[in-house]
Amino acid sequence: MKILITLGWISLLLCGCGEATHLVYVHEVSVGIDVAASAEGTGRFMFGYDRDTYTIVPRIASGQDAATLTTFGCIYANGLDEVQFNQFVSSGEAAKNIAKSPDTLKQINQAIHGGGSTCKQ
């Protein structure tokens, strides 16, 4: 038990260390015991059940603004075995062009979300 608590503290201390080098979308679920630290994610110390969804948007370079993005995401989870994970990610010039086109935005939204209770398949 002492080891688990120590690892838990280490994971919390390490959480968020360093500068992100990647744009990241994450959905994860654990059942059981989970002890983790992370350089590009979140630390955790968990018994039982946990579900995490998060995004990390990096700066385009050190000291500069966050990256330019136009994104759509849909995550549907029903228990452990029914997970749908849809992501549309555009960045840079592509993101600017897409954001200026309402028709394209509508089309992407339809392709990712589908308008139902689950994600578009």
Next chain:
Amino acid sequence: MTSARTWFIAVLFFFLTGCAVNDLGVVSVRYFENDSCYLLARESWGGYLSTSPTDGSLTFGHTQRFMVYPKPKNSANLTVNSLLQHPASYGFHKEVAANQVVLQDMRPFAWSEKNQGLSLHTNPYKMGFTAGIEARHIVQLPRDFDGVFIFHYYQDSNTVKAAVIQSSTAK
């Protein structure tokens, strides 16, 4: 020499006990492709050791992983509109031989994994262990990526679809 012998014994142990290291041993490895991406599908039972920087881990139990890599030379003339109108076009219907796929040291743009049993992770997203069941779905793009990436994953049917469009062709 001692180190080499230790590695040899470790690898031999994995083989003899029904285990796998990366693509060797008791592991099913399949490659698929579409116009802009490769899909690597791995499934292993027993002990599985991955030495990849992306999903570096040691799992005892069952593991299933899908990884999507962009093709290094993407000459396909893809557009956002054409992909959205024909979503089946970016499914992975064509299986290819492993020797036709050159991934070098590329990091995948997306991956999904499900581990059951005991897992020890040593990768940028997780350093620690899990005892039980865990599933993880990740999209990761380099911060200088300029273009479009589409990723769909349906766990119940193990279906993966993905497409990459570089900025010059993203419309």
